[in-house]
Amino acid sequence: MAESDITLLWESDLMMAVDKPAGLATQAPAGIESLESRLEQQLGRRDGYLAFPHRLDRAVSGVILVALSKKAARLLSAQFASRKTRKQYLAVVEGQIEVSRSSPQQWDDFVRKLEDQPLAEVCEETAPHAKPASTIVKTLALDAVADRSLLELSPITGRMHQLRLQTASRGHPIVGDATYGAASRAADSAAKRHTGRILLHAHALEFHDPSNGRLVRVESPCPFGFTPA
Secondary structure (H helix, E strand, O other): OOOOOOEEEEEOOOEEEEEEOOOOOOOOOOOOOOHHHHHHHHHOOOOOOOEOOOOOOOOOEEEEEEEOOHHHHHHHHHHHHOOOOEEEEEEEEEOOOOOOOOOOEEEEEEEEEOOOOOOEEEEOOOOOOOEEEEEEEEEEEEEOOOOEEEEEEEEOOOOOOHHHHHHHHOOOOEOOOHHHOOOOHHHOHHHHOOOOOOOEEEEEEEEEOOOOOOEEEEEOOOOOOOOOO
16 A cells, blocks of 8 residues: 555445544645545546545544445435434543543533634533534543543534534643644644644544444544553
8 A cells, every 4th residue: 555545444335434644634625635635546536426424623533434425425414413423532631631431421511613713612502603512531541741641532512623622621632732722842742743633533433334224333543652651
């Protein structure tokens, strides 16, 4: 496989799941490299159908689904809209968060997109355009020396920058996410080892195969190391 190839994690006649690299937009205007343009070239589908029923932020890596027909795109989009999919992310955050695996927490907030900006914020329920955001949270490991926590984040809703906002609003921004308050890369050795990204990874995704309705779980290995102290 060429170095520039996108890793294929799972496929059927109607769709595939791939491993999106960090720093690559899911889609972009013509002439700008994106996951879409890379796949079109790699798969030889410049004139074929290719669609994304969901997105990952440019700085985020991990599992993303690709529909290869209009039928698959419609069925997969309906699953996301009705919350029949299940997502799991891994995040390294600043500070120590201890949440038992046997007793996970649910974080409930209201968030909204900032007008004319590619940003969002946690807000009051009564604020204009506020939308509920909920995530199930577990602590997988702690690094006391670096003052970091490895979290498993399972979003129930799918709001813009939801996981980044919910961790940051609790005083634990995702490492490398200076947009929402993380330490600068110059001062953060963990971020410097992963230039051009935040330490947030779409680790697993469960969905129903549009070919037969069977439940499928696809995983992508975590690309950043975490060594508990």
